Amino acid sequence: MVSGLVAFRGRLHDARTATAVGRWLGVAILVCFVTGVISHLLQEPPAWLLGRLPTRPVWGYRLTQGLHVAAGIAAVPLLLAKLWTVYPRLFQKPPVRSVRHALERLSVAVLVAAALLELFLGLLNIAQWYVWPFSFRQVHWALAWVLVGALLLHLAVQAPRITAHWRRDRTDPDGPDRRALLLGVAAATGAVTLVTAGQTLPLLRPLNLLAPRHPDHGSQGLPVNRTAAAARVTPEVLRNWRLEVAGPRPYTLTLAELGGMPQHRSDLPITCVEGWSADARWDGVRLSELLERAGAPPGAAVRVVSLQRGGAFRTSVVGPRHARDPLTLLALRVNGEVLNPDHGYPARIISANRPGVLQTKWVTRLEVLA
Numbered sequence: 596m597v598s599g600l601v602a603f604r605g606r607l608h609d610a611r612t613a614t615a616v617g618r619w620l621g622v623a624i625l626v627c628f629v630t631g632v633i634s635h636l637l638q639e640p641p642a643w644l645l646g647r648l649p650t651r652p653v654w655g656y657r658l659t660q661g662l663h664v665a666a667g668i669a670a671v672p673l674l675l676a677k678l679w680t681v682y683p684r685l686f687q688k689p690p691v692r693s694v695r696h697a698l699e700r701l702s703v704a705v706l707v708a709a710a711l712l713e714l715f716l717g718l719l720n721i722a723q724w725y726v727w728p729f730s731f732r733q734v735h736w737a738l739a740w741v742l743v744g745a746l747l748l749h750l751a752v753q754a755p756r757i758t759a760h761w762r763r764d765r766t767d768p769d770g771p772d773r774r775a776l777l778l779g780v781a782a783a784t785g786a787v788t789l790v791t792a793g794q795t796l797p798l799l800r801p802l803n804l805l806a807p808r809h810p811d812h813g814s815q816g817l818p819v820n821r822t823a824a825a826a827r828v829t830p831e832v833l834r835n836w837r838l839e840v841a842g843p844r845p846y847t848l849t850l851a852e853l854g855g856m857p858q859h860r861s862d863l864p865i866t867c868v869e870g871w872s873a874d875a876r877w878d879g880v881r882l883s884e885l886l887e888r889a890g891a892p893p894g895a896a897v898r899v900v901s902l903q904r905g906g907a908f909r910t911s912v913v914g915p916r917h918a919r920d921p922l923t924l925l926a927l928r929v930n931g932e933v934l935n936p937d938h939g940y941p942a943r944i945i946s947a948n949r950p951g952v953l954q955t956k957w958v959t960r961l962e963v964l965a
């Protein structure tokens with residue numbers, strides 16, 4: 596190793612430290628990956644899955660997406676610590692010793708680049724900073740597979756070292772330097788988790804200092820991601836609102852007629868993919884009753900169409916189980932008040948164990964799907 600890097604030798608940069616930090620990072624990435632796959636499948640279920648998506652537990656998606664974002668945030672200090680630990684190896688000389696060595700280094704380069712980019716995109720997304728021209732979700736999804744593939748390759752290549760250093764070496768005990776480093780990394784990881792997890796964990800709410808969202812800041816006790824103004828749902832657009840239900844026996848309802856139907860109550864959280872979630876009390880008409888009235892067959896799915904003009908979340912599909920679930924409402928009220936325009940006045944979908952992006956606001960049309 597060249598002399599300029601001497602300061603980077605020593606046990607803070609050895610395989611034992613790299614293994615210790617690496618396994619925490621590995622756990623965080625694994626949690627992100629598994630929960631990310633779940634989130635992706637819920638948002639864009641393939642046809643075979645749509646009819647099988649579970650409606651319980653009602654807090655399922657809240658848990659998995661809360662974990663996804665918390666583990667992603669925790670991975671940031673872990674990744675930085677890991678890179679700092681292996682730093683001398685990233686700049687070793689000569690850069691390439693053999694074909695095998697070149698391939699190994701190339702896989703590490705892919706791993707580092709994918710990990711940095713994936714976490715960076717995720718952070719920008721939870722800050723709602725959509726500065727790129729591409730679809731966040733498609734890129735985040737594709738990169739996740741690159742990252743996991745490169746990680747598995749890395750684990751395979753490094754397996755002998757990892758197993759050798761998994762346990763503490765009794766002949767070479769952790770000195771105060773390594774203990775201090777690992778403690779510092781653990782403290783930093785714990786701290787960023789504590790000051791952001793309050794966006795989904797009610798217990799940690801008072802500590803929610805850094806998360807972009809505070810679940811109880813916002814009108815009617817809920818945050819708003821897209822306002823009526825942003826969706827161009829103006830008073831003129833709302834003036835002649837009707838609910839159209841298209842199916843074997845199509846019909847149309849005014850708001851007064853909808854309000855005259857039996858009203859039901861659901862206590863359900865909204866869980867945004869960006870990691871915040873909040874409980875709310877919803878009142879409205881059961882989706883299942885609206886569909887029955889249209890003569891929908893029992894296993895039918897429904898397309899929900901919003902008044903919103905354009906945009907990816909203008910429509911959503913409610914799968915058969917959710918369509919039949921007594922908790923799924925076309926909600927007219929939230930937390931005891933008529934929905935305000937930002938929360939989807941006059942009517943929105945609310946359902947259990949589903950991502951927030953599918954809880955379509957400003958609903959004007961339901962289409963029974965064959």
Ligand SMILES: Nc1nc2c(c(=O)[nH]1)N[C@H]1C(S)=C(S)[C@@H](COP(=O)(O)O)O[C@H]1N2
Nearest residue numbers: 818819820821867901908951952954955956
């Ligand atoms: N029509 C429509 N519905 C929508 C959205 C949207 O952009 N357009 N955003 C969704 C997202 S991303 C979330 S998290 C929830 C948030 O609901 P809230 O604003 O009432 O809290 O609404 C969903 N419903």
Ligand SMILES: [Mo]
Nearest residue numbers: 867868951952
């Ligand atoms: Mo969302």
